[in-house]
Amino acid sequence: MREWWRDAVIYQIYPRSFQDDNGDGVGDLKGITRRLDYVASLGVDAIWLSPFFTSPDKDMGYDVSDYTSVNALFGTIEDFDALMAKAHDLGLKVIIDQVLSHxxxxxxxxxxxxxxxxxxxxxxxxxxxxxxxxxxxxxxxxxxxxxxxxxxxxxxxxxxxxxxxxxxxLNFHNPQVVDALIEAMRFWLKRGVDGFRLDTVNFYVHDKKLRDNPASNWDQFPGNPYEAQTHLFSKTQPENIGVLKRIRTLMNEFDDRMLIGEVGEDGLRQVEVMGEYTSGGDKLHMAYSFAMLSHDHTPDHFRNCISEFLTKAPDGWPCWSFSNHDVQRHVTRWASAPELQNTVARQAINMLISFPGALGLYQGEELGQIETDIEFHELRDLGYIDFWPDNKGRDGCRTPMVWDASETHAGFSTGEPWLPVKAPQITRAVAGQETKPDSILAAYRTALEFRKQRDELRYGDTKFPSVPDPILAVSRSLNGTVLTGVFNLSGDVQIVDLAANTKQIGEAHGSISGTQLTLPAFGFAFFETQRGLSAVEV
The missing domain is CATH 3.90.400.10 (Oligo-1,6-glucosidase; Domain 2)
Known part of the structure; x- marks a missing residue:
């Protein structure tokens, strides 16, 4: 039987910014529970909750002071149990963060x-x-x-x-540390969680000999000194594999659970480590990296990320996403002009569903949400404060979810929100999009339903037909049927020659005349062919 996580769409919820239920300006577990019907309506399969554990919140919960209790800011353990019950009643799996490295x-x-x-x-x-x-x-x-x-x-x-x-x-060379962390994870598994997202999973083990890292190849010194080194000894050590195997052994004690790890490495080394950590069936079930969370929006980049993984980890498994709580929202990263933001958002979800593996969505991206412009006095993310204004930190992607433009703070809270709710974000509120069949919200629901209907997108083999830049073509084949997505990753009109007997299917943002496909800026279309043919000329 195929495991549920292999083609799951996972919706990330950032608890302090999703829904405030008690009016203190900070989202909470009861608020999340109240909004789960909306989440289920998107067509996703699971939710991932960022940390809600007891913490002094120097790094917004990623600095845990008690692994087995709920931060009072978010509610109680009973609130968590109620959230779990509601999610499971709606058919949603629940994945929670585990911040084990520190x-x-x-x-x-x-x-x-x-x-x-x-x-x-x-x-x-x-x-x-x-x-x-x-x-x-x-x-x-x-x-x-x-x-x-x-x-x-x-x-x-x-x-x-x-x-x-x-x-x-933490010192992962000490087995007592790993023992203690495993027991903390067991606590949540017994409460019924369906999986863990492992934060900074390649940072667990350090070089025991404490050798210096070498300098990286840079022409101009980077804005953050961290980028001036190749992190050869401070992370991604061989002994990390043993730790992951111990955690997987714990998971195997429970039915139908999963591990997804966040890999933070340099360049395509990220994809290589993803493969190492998911191959063999005895470590992580899945991994994701920052590879697609970058400003690189070229066909080569997406092809290389996926091809590298499929080549180097044929028995591993990936999860791809374009946004999360640590990076600038992808609509802002990739849209070359404000008037193209909705077009980029619509293309992004259709491109994502064409990729093999599990998929990750970050709250608000289904609204085409853009990065919030945070002023210095509004900063809450202290990690990057020394790099202002070149790096404005992560607050801009963490601002509250917008539910209804007619309500106070767009329905997020009756109190003053912990981060501001600003006008450009409010214009994208859920209530306003629910009534519009051509909204980004509607496009997300349509795309996710299309993926569920087409087994080629969930189970099919993956190839990349040869097409000139700036076109990306992704073919997924199963049982003799080939489904190909064609995406224009530029702000200019592009024309693509199609193979004969090609049938356009699903949503499209382009037009066909004969065997020519015209794609406007960030346009896309899906095509079906038979007998192993590709939808585009090669």
């Missing part, structure tokens, strides 16, 4: 670990002595700027933090 510095484990060098948890975090001149043990940088090492006067040692200073990294 904790908050307020986690009891770290509070004990930093007291001295001999306490029971002294080796639960990555501690190292200073060099003779007092400088950090290695040249490793933090993702958020500066050194990845912070000196602690009590232990007279440095501790490692790949992210904020308040996010110390």
């Amino acid at each position: 904790t908050s510095d307020q986690h009891p484990w770290f509070i004990e670990s930093r007291t001295d060098k001999v306490n029971p948890k002294a080796d639960w975090y990555v501690w190292a002595d200073p060099q003779k001149d007092g400088t950090p043990p290695t040249n490793w940088p933090s993702v958020f700027g500066g050194s990845a090492w912070m000196f602690d006067a009590r232990r007279r040692q440095y501790y490692m933090h790949n992210f904020l200073v308040s996010q110390p990294d």
Whole structure:
């Protein structure tokens, strides 16, 4: 029997920005539960909840201080159980974040670990002595700027933090650490969660010898020093495979559960690691990377990402998405002009459904939502504050969901929202789009229904017919039928020659005359052919 996750569409919910139920300006679990009927109406198969665990919120919940309790800001464990029950009643699987690579510095484990060098948890975090001149043990940088090492006067040692200073990294060379994390995950599995999204999954294990990273090849020093190195020793270590196998063993104790890992690596190395971590059936079930969360919107980029994965991990499994809570929204990234934003949004979902594997959607993208312009005094994401204004951080993609333009704060909250709800976002509210058959919301529902109806898109083999830039063609074949999506990834009109006996099917944003397809800016169309023919001339 085919596993549910292989062709699942997973809808990411950022809890503090989805729906506020108690009027404090922050989204909560009850609010999510209230809106699950809407989520199910999109035609998705699962939801992924970003962290809702107890946390001081220095990194918006990605700094956990208790892995098995609910942050009071979001509600109670009973609220979570009610959310689970409603989701399952609607046929939605529930995936929750697990931030295992690091904790908050307020986690009891770290509070004990930093007291001295001999306490029971002294080796639960990555501690190292200073060099003779007092400088950090290695040249490793933090993702958020500066050194990845912070000196602690009590232990007279440095501790490692790949992210904020308040996010110390756990020591995965210590099996007791892995044991403790596995038990925390077991807690949620027993409550019925269907899977875990593993944050920064390739950051778990560090080089035990603490070797310096080499410099990367750069012509001009990057804006963030983290990008000046090849992270050869600070992450993606061979021992990480053993950790993933231990976690998979836990998952195998329960029926029909899954693991999806977030891989953060350089360039197409991301796709290679995705393959390593999902092959063999004994590690992750799926992985996704930042490869398609970039500004690169060229046919070569999408072809290479998918082809590299299919070639290097024929028994692995990918999940592709264009937006999430960490990157600028893809409509803003890819639309060359404001008037093209809706066209880009419509094309994006149709292109995504043509890709093999599972698919990820980020809340609001089904509305064609664009990045919110955040001013300095509105910042809440402290990770990138030192890089302002070249990098405005992640707040712009995390602003509240907009439900109804006629309501206070577009229906998100009766109180002052934790991030502003601004006019450009409000114009895309759900209520206004529900009544329009040509809305982006309607286009998402139509595309997801089309994918469910066409087994070629869910199960078929994948090929990329040879077409000139800026056209991307993706063919999915099953049982002698070939379904091909043709996408114009430019702001200019393009003409494509079609093969004979080609039948246009599904939604289209283009026109056909004879065997010529005319695609306007960011246009697309799907075609069906038989006997292994491609829909486009090669």
